[in-house]
Amino acid sequence: MSDAPNVQALQSRGEALVHEAEREAKRLQTSEAAHACKAKYLGKKGLLADVMKQLSALPPEERKSVGKVANTIKEQLEGIFDAALKRLEQEALDKSLETSGVDVTRPARERWLGTLHPLTRTTFRIIEVFQSLGFVIADGPEIEHDFYNFEALNFPKDHPARDMQDTFFASPDVLLRTHTSPVQIRTMLDRKPPVRIICPGKVYRCDADITHSPMFHQVEGLWVDQRVSMADLKGVLRAFAERLFGRHTKVRLRPSYFPFVEPGAEVDVTCVLCGGKGCRVCKQTGWLEILGAGMVHPNVLTAVGYNPEEVRGFAFGMGVERIAMLLHGVDDIRLFFDNDIRFLRQFQ
Ligand SMILES: [Zn+2]
The missing domain is CATH 3.30.930.10 (Bira Bifunctional Protein; Domain 2)
Incomplete structure (x- = not known):
């Protein structure tokens, strides 16, 4: 039983994943990279899935509490990447406003309505x-x-x-x-x-x-x-x-x-x-x-x-x-x- 996973081990592995993801997310520069990174952690063959595979080796009575832990970790990871995507979107918008020369404070152009002759x-x-x-x-x-x-x-x-x-x-x-x-x-x-x-x-x-x-x-x-x-x-x-x-x-x-x-x-x-x-x-x-x-x-x-x-x-x-x-x-x-x-x- 020594190398069989237990709840604590799974939890600390999950937490390690979250820390690692947080560090990586801070360094992301583009939304493409953010999507790729999210897939690396949360995809079907991702790092979280690897950890979850070991669930099946657990005795049934422990599976339930491990499932809860796993869900929390999944939510944390999703939160990290959603926040990163939001940050990158805002950065891209700020950049395009700076460079495109659109003055959003200008009054809108008047729309002319057609009328009968x-x-x-x-x-x-x-x-x-x-x-x-x-x-x-x-x-x-x-x-x-x-x-x-x-x-x-x-x-x-x-x-x-x-x-x-x-x-x-x-x-x-x-x-x-x-x-x-x-x-x-x-x-x-x-x-x-x-x-x-x-x-x-x-x-x-x-x-x-x-x-x-x-x-x-x-x-x-x-x-x-x-x-x-x-x-x-x-x-x-x-x-x-x-x-x-x-x-x-x-x-x-x-x-x-x-x-x-x-x-x-x-x-x-x-x-x-x-x-x-x-x-x-x-x-x-x-x-x-x-x-x-x-x-x-x-x-x-x-x-x-x-x-x-x-x-x-x-x-x-x-x-x-x-x-x-x-x-x-x-x-x-x-x-x-x-x-x-x-x-x-x-x-x-
Ligand atoms: Zn007259």
């Missing part, structure tokens, strides 16, 4: 007003046939009114829509009256200066029913102007000509800047023109298969850019398309 916002505001009046959104293609863009809207071929809209043609019959009115035609061809729609979308005309862009946005409206009158048109437009520009805004209609309406009107609102007194923006008149409108021409109703004896309707259309320029005091339409972040951020 002012034209999108204006479109949404216009849509919202008409939706509250019972209009629903209708949509259609931007590349159109002559029939939907002109012919069905009472612009016969060679009609001089076609020159009012400088058109981009892809072929003699295919073009970029010059207004969103083709959506009205497509909707009426598709369903029976009553129809109460608004058509927001991009339109194209060969024209460019500080108030015109070759691509711009329109919102058009159409209401066709058995008894729709010019008075309804004015009522709807007044409600719209008051909601968009303020409660005291007045609306006036001036006779005008568009082929697809009869009678046709230009619609003015009291100047949003001077309230009607007269200023530079309204050219001292007190009024601003914001849209065109009128009663749908019988020829248009006939073209879509409606009976002009049975139904009537009104239509109106406005440029979103024009409305946005008035609402925000922007005097050059091109600012909306330059995408200069300094301009766009003002609308956040």
Whole structure:
């Protein structure tokens, strides 16, 4: 029995391991070395395992107390190496902060949030007003046939009114829509009256200066029913102007000509800047023109298969850019398309 292990012998061997590990751990320089050293003591074929092998030679009654001792030693060893790894991690972090040149006391860089484009916002505001009046959104293609863009809207071929809209043609019959009115035609061809729609979308005309862009946005409206009158048109437009520009805004209609309406009107609102007194923006008149409108021409109703004896309707259309320029005091339409972040951020 002399060389058989006993509890005391195992305990002192374990303690010796702990001391040895403590000394070694202090000299460790890298976490790789620390992991290797930990494995040397605690691995499956490590120094502690060697000691534990001798457990099996002990009489069963002693095994239990030896097991306790062995666990304590194992925990101590783990503690030593965990502490060493923590120390090395901190040292590596301190070193990298010293050498990488990162100044953690500097204020963080501001994050810029994206936001809706002012034209999108204006479109949404216009849509919202008409939706509250019972209009629903209708949509259609931007590349159109002559029939939907002109012919069905009472612009016969060679009609001089076609020159009012400088058109981009892809072929003699295919073009970029010059207004969103083709959506009205497509909707009426598709369903029976009553129809109460608004058509927001991009339109194209060969024209460019500080108030015109070759691509711009329109919102058009159409209401066709058995008894729709010019008075309804004015009522709807007044409600719209008051909601968009303020409660005291007045609306006036001036006779005008568009082929697809009869009678046709230009619609003015009291100047949003001077309230009607007269200023530079309204050219001292007190009024601003914001849209065109009128009663749908019988020829248009006939073209879509409606009976002009049975139904009537009104239509109106406005440029979103024009409305946005008035609402925000922007005097050059091109600012909306330059995408200069300094301009766009003002609308956040
Ligand atoms: Zn004015």
